[in-house]
């Protein structure tokens with residue numbers, strides 16, 4: 001086990017007497033060296049990036065709160081699911097935590113698992129992507145000279161802040177763009193649910209420079225669902241592998257109050273879910289993560305339940 005800590009304590013809940021009534025807590029297993037390929041949940045218990053980004057901290061506690069919410073959901077999977085433990089951030093050393101996350105994600109991919117990382121602040125994205133990059137550059141994956149990794153971020157924010165001075169929850173995709181440039185890899189980034197009011201002109205300009213596929217929050221609604229779904233499929237078709245990153249603050253604050261920076265408008269769950277279904281259907285999803293859930297501001301575990309439902313959807 002590579003992760004910094006591991007406990008199955010969160011996995012408890014209701015047990016029904018009827019046959020075929022299993023819930024996640026009854027089926028999820030602790031990851032072992034010889035585990036058959038399956039879905040691997042890995043926590044990134046870190047909000048140092050949020051602190052550096054002047055945000056309200058608390059997201060480090062999200063992995064445990066999501067596990068508790070997921071524990072009681074009904075189990076409909078055929079393939080196994082594992083808990084791979086948590087990577088933690090020690091002594092505010094975000095860079096070291098991201099490097100350990102990357103090694104863990106790479107090891108899971110090498111072993112044939114689909115890693116689903118539960119952040120943490122959105123600084124999780126740099127560690128997640130680095131793990132996929134390490135995997136695609138290594139021996140375990142089919143050789144690709146310059147893999148076309150498509151990043152699909154559902155987020156009210158671009159998280160493309162200038163990383164020159166500080167690495168934070170606001171910089172991961174700019175850090176990834178730098179990494180791609182250094183490796184001669186294409187940078188393919190789609191950011192959906194962006195709030196114009198919450199992102200400066202400088203960030204919109206950087207997104208344009210980097211050729212980011214941008215859809216603002218107000219553009220994603222039931223009447224445009226077909227168009228945006230087709231646009232995402234076309235984006236996916238031009239990629240070798242997809243990395244999906246879900247910033248929970250893409251949802252309206254009434255649906256997801258427990259986040260570091262709540263969205264005044266957001267994209268509703270009923271619109272988000274069909275888009276995720278279409279992405280799954282592409283068959284190219286290699287990695288997913290969830291970011292910015294902050295249990296300190298949650299109401300009756302509403303946000304944790306939404307996060308658990310999204311994991312449940314992705315796991316089917």
Ligand SMILES: N=CN[C@@H](CCC(=O)O)C(=O)O
Pocket residue numbers: 053054055122157158159161169170198260261
């Ligand atoms: N990952 C967070 N990103 C946002 C936070 C905005 C805020 O704190 O209001 C950002 O940096 O833009």
Ligand SMILES: [Mn+2]
Pocket residue numbers: 122155157158159169247291292
């Ligand atoms: Mn974000």
Ligand SMILES: [Mn+2]
Pocket residue numbers: 155156157247249250261292
């Ligand atoms: Mn955000």
